[in-house]
Amino acid sequence: MSANVIAIDGPAASGKSTVASHLARLLSIPYVNTGSMYRAVAYAVLENKVDCNDTEAMAELLDSIKLDYSADEEGNFSLSLNGRFLKDELVTPEVNAAVSHVAAVVAVREKLKTLQRSLAEKQRIVMEGRDIGSVVFPDARWKFFVTASPEVRAKRRLDQSKESYSSATLEEIAKSIAERDRIDSERPVAPLKQCEDAVLVDSSNMNVEETVAFIAERIR
Ligand code: DC
Numbered sequence: 001m002s003a004n005v006i007a008i009d010g011p012a013a014s015g016k017s018t019v020a021s022h023l024a025r026l027l028s029i030p031y032v033n034t035g036s037m038y039r040a041v042a043y044a045v046l047e048n049k050v051d052c053n054d055t056e057a058m059a060e061l062l063d064s065i066k067l068d069y070s071a072d073e074e075g076n077f078s079l080s081l082n083g084r085f086l087k088d089e090l091v092t093p094e095v096n097a098a099v100s101h102v103a104a105v106v107a108v109r110e111k112l113k114t115l116q117r118s119l120a121e122k123q124r125i126v127m128e129g130r131d132i133g134s135v136v137f138p139d140a141r142w143k144f145f146v147t148a149s150p151e152v153r154a155k156r157r158l159d160q161s162k163e164s165y166s167s168a169t170l171e172e173i174a175k176s177i178a179e180r181d182r183i184d185s186e187r188p189v190a191p192l193k194q195c196e197d198a199v200l201v202d203s204s205n206m207n208v209e210e211t212v213a214f215i216a217e218r219i220r
Contacts, residue, residue, distance in 0.1 A: 002140045006126045006219065007133035010146035011192060012180045013157040015203050015211065019146055020128035022212045027126070027219075030077045032069065032119055034129035034136075035099075037112045039090035040067055040081045042099040052102050062111050069119060096176065100183035103130075109189055131190035133198050143198035144215055152204045153177055 010016040017033050024031030044065050050057045072078035072085045102108055116136050133143035154174035184192040199218055203211045
């Protein structure tokens with residue numbers, strides 16, 4: 001199963017989503033951003049006003065939501081929550097603030113791990129996240145850990161999210177990224193960390209094309 005997977009992990013705003021989606025296009029295979037899955041659950045948590053520390057309420061919520069991947073109106077392989085495709089709803093400041101807490105809930109991780117594994121059963125796939133190489137597919141054929149300096153990451157997030165962050169300063173964004181890194185790295189389950197057998201890709205001084213070329217070369 002894991003022979004199908006190209007795992008791309010790394011911290012928030014490292015540029016890994018852009019790199020992973022370009023790489024998938026280059027290889028003509030589907031791309032799955034697992035951060036979107038955690039964001040979709042965080043969106044459902046907020047919408048239903050569930051306390052993510054309440055185990056019973058979280059179990060009930062997880063039973064009631066259906067996450068799926070299928071072709072959207074534009075033919076892109078996209079995530080839907082209970083039959084509805086979500087895009088902008090997943091990158092609001094509210095979801096940004098809640099998602100790391102939701103991603104630390106064991107039952108959430110278990111549900112999403114099952115979905116992630118099922119997506120790689122029948123097809124080659126680029127899957128991107130925090131724990132794809134370490135936990136979801138520990139025997140993936142290809143593992144990359146994409147990162148960049150904190151300054152570059154804050155700048156990229158500012159450039160990328162002008163709308164949602166219109167009033168935020170670079171300093172505020174850097175602080176929010178650092179806080180998410182802290183929660184993601186310190187959680188007891190599936191923390192963000194580079195696995196020993198992953199290739200480190202420091203993209204601080206590389207643009208998207210250069211980073212994709214670096215990874216594609218190793219795969220070839
Ligand atoms: O990649 P992103 O910023 O969209 O991810 C959103 C959150 O989801 C992030 O705080 C960490 C969490 N996440 C995770 O815990 N495991 C993954 N495989 C992907 C994301």
